[in-house]
Amino acid sequence: MTTIKLHNSKTRKKEVFEPIDANNVRMYVCGPTVYDRAHIGNARPVVVFDVLNRLLRHVYGEDHVTYVRNFTDVDDKINARAAESGRSIAEITGETTQWFLDDMAALGARDPDKMPRATQYIPQMVEMIEKLIADGYAYAKDGHVLFRVRAYKDYGALSGRSVDDMIAGARVEVAPYKEDPMDFVLWKPSSEDLPGWDSPWGRGRPGWHIECSAMSYELLGASFDIHGGGNDLMFPHHENEVAQSCCAHPEGEFARYWLHNEMLQVEGKKMSKSLGNFFTVRDLLDQGFPGEVIRFVFLSTHYGKPMDWTAKKAAEAEATLRKWRTLTDGVEPSDSVAETVVSALADDLNTAGAITELHRLAGEGDAANLLAGAQMMGLLSKELGEWAKGVDLxxxxxxxxxxxxxxxxxxxxxxxxxxxxxxxxxxxxxxxxxxxxxxxxxxxxxxxxxxxxx
Known part of the structure; x- marks a missing residue:
């Protein structure tokens, strides 16, 4: 069996991946907050973990992987969008959820096995919060429930920071209902004009972090294999997930391997609306960039490095894909994927190295192996090929x-x-x-x- 090695953010080193149960490899990835179109930075983890999902299924079997990615559909940003637009929260979240799925499908991303919405798991969140209070890890005050950060001795281990350093180096909310400035909200009260659910602490809604802990526990158990997301989520979101999950379910270890993708730039600069270089996935698609081309550009850089979206890279990707599609036209993929391609992907998801191997196969005229390797990475599929049809030069x-x-x-x-x-x-x-x-x-x-x- 292929040996997979992954850079574990928790240990800060590359490790051999050993699943808890090879018959059910479990992965949870933080999904979007559904209030607007997904920008191209949001799309990077989707593509990265889609490839990892494909690799895991290749190694362990299609039916032996459970991939979960959530939708955050209760959030203050959603509430603000509803207030400013006059539209209902349900209408906004329903529309933007479908936008996200359509745009990610255009990039060749498969739907995960389960796509839970936060609002579907409120009872499980309340139950987890009640247990944290009962065990002394959380407290209720003024309709809020907060997690006692200093009660969890390993807080900060994932991001590599001490609690005191976090307080000194970050802006933390000081509120009268907090015992400590670092304590974070598990539950907060809702006014009549905001979404809310009945709870032992009054009508309210969950804080951001508790949703992923409750949903991952419900769908994957107290211990699962991989937790992924952008490195901007490592602190505080993932740090808080670890704390509340390990305290609520000390019998488990929560996620064994943590993977974080680096951020995305545009033409060498941080993507920003003020710089005029902010693009949603739909913006690029509407400008004529095929989804397959966008995916190829993303995969040309290792997930652990900053990725730079440039028009030059997109043009080169399009030219390469046209050439490969011409070479593989009418060809059936080989029954197995070239070992060099699999080995590159198994080496901490080295997609850039895998693409180099695809170039080699193309140069050798090995169309069948080129097609099989590319399709394992979500490229050269029939579904993504409409844009390249009819071009015979x-x-x-x-x-x-x-x-x-x-x-x-x-x-x-x-x-x-x-x-x-x-x-x-x-x-x-x-x-x-x-x-x-x-x-x-x-x-x-x-x-x-x-x-x-x-």
């Missing part, structure tokens, strides 16, 4: 090659330059060498601009 390659051959004899290259210019303006990458002519449809390819050229 072979006639233009012959035209340019013949024209260049005549020009070599006459020393008049004006026709060569004219054809080359027309191709470039139509969005075609022109490669000419001693070996011949190669044309690749690049980003923004417009076949109508080639009319009359043949």
């Amino acid at each position: 072979s006639a233009y390659e012959i035209l340019l090659a013949d024209t260049r051959a005549k020009a070599m004899e006459t020393k008049d290259f004006s026709d060569v330059d004219r054809i080359k210019t027309a191709l470039i303006e139509a969005g075609v990458e022109v490669r000419m060498s001693k070996a011949g002519v190669e044309l690749l449809a690049a980003s923004g390819f417009d076949v109508t601009k080639l009319e009359g050229l043949l």
Whole structure:
């Protein structure tokens, strides 16, 4: 069996992955808060953990993996969006949840096995909070329930910080109902105009962190294999999850392996609305970037490194995918995935290394193994291929090659330059060498601009 190694954020080192139960490998990934379109930074963990899900199923079997990703559908941001828009919370969360699923499907991401919504698990959250209070890890005051951070001796181990350092280096909410500034909210009161549920502490709603602990326990148990998300969630969200889960269920270890993806930049800068470089996934799709191209760019960088989205990378990805799709057209994938591709992915999800192996297979003309390896990574699928159909540049390659051959004899290259210019303006990458002519449809390819050229 393939040995998988993963960089465990908890131990800060790469470790051999050993599942608790090889017949049911369990993974939980923090999902979106559904109040707006997902931006491209939100999409990175979806693609990263989609590939990990595919790898786990390849190694342990399709029916031996349980992948859970939640939807946060109770949150102050959602409440604010409802208040400013005049629309109901249910309408907003229902619409944005479907937007998210549609946009992630456009990137080739499979739906997880379970996609729980926070509002479906309020009773389980209340039950967990009651146990934390009974065991002395939480307290109720003024309609709030808070977790006693200093009661959990290992608080800060995941993010590598001490409680005192956190207080000194961060803005923490000081409130009269808190025993300690670092204590965090498990339950808070709701006014009549806000979503609320009956509880032993009055009508209210859960804090952000308790939902993932309650849902992961209900669906995966007190101990499970992998917990993933962006590294911006390591503190406080994941740190708080660990604390409340381990205190509520000391019989378990919560998540054994923690994986965190790095953040995303745009053209070398942090994505920001103020810089005008803020894009949702739908923005890119509407601008003509195929979902498969977006996915390829994401996978070209290791998940543990910052990823830079650039127009140049997108153009290169599109050209590569067009070439690969041409090579594999009409070909059936091999029955097994090339060991070099699997090994790269098994080495801490080295997607960039796996893509290098796909380039090698393409260069060798091994279409069947190229297709099998690419499809394991969610590339070259039939579902994502509509954008690349109908692009056959072979006639233009012959035209340019013949024209260049005549020009070599006459020393008049004006026709060569004219054809080359027309191709470039139509969005075609022109490669000419001693070996011949190669044309690749690049980003923004417009076949109508080639009319009359043949």
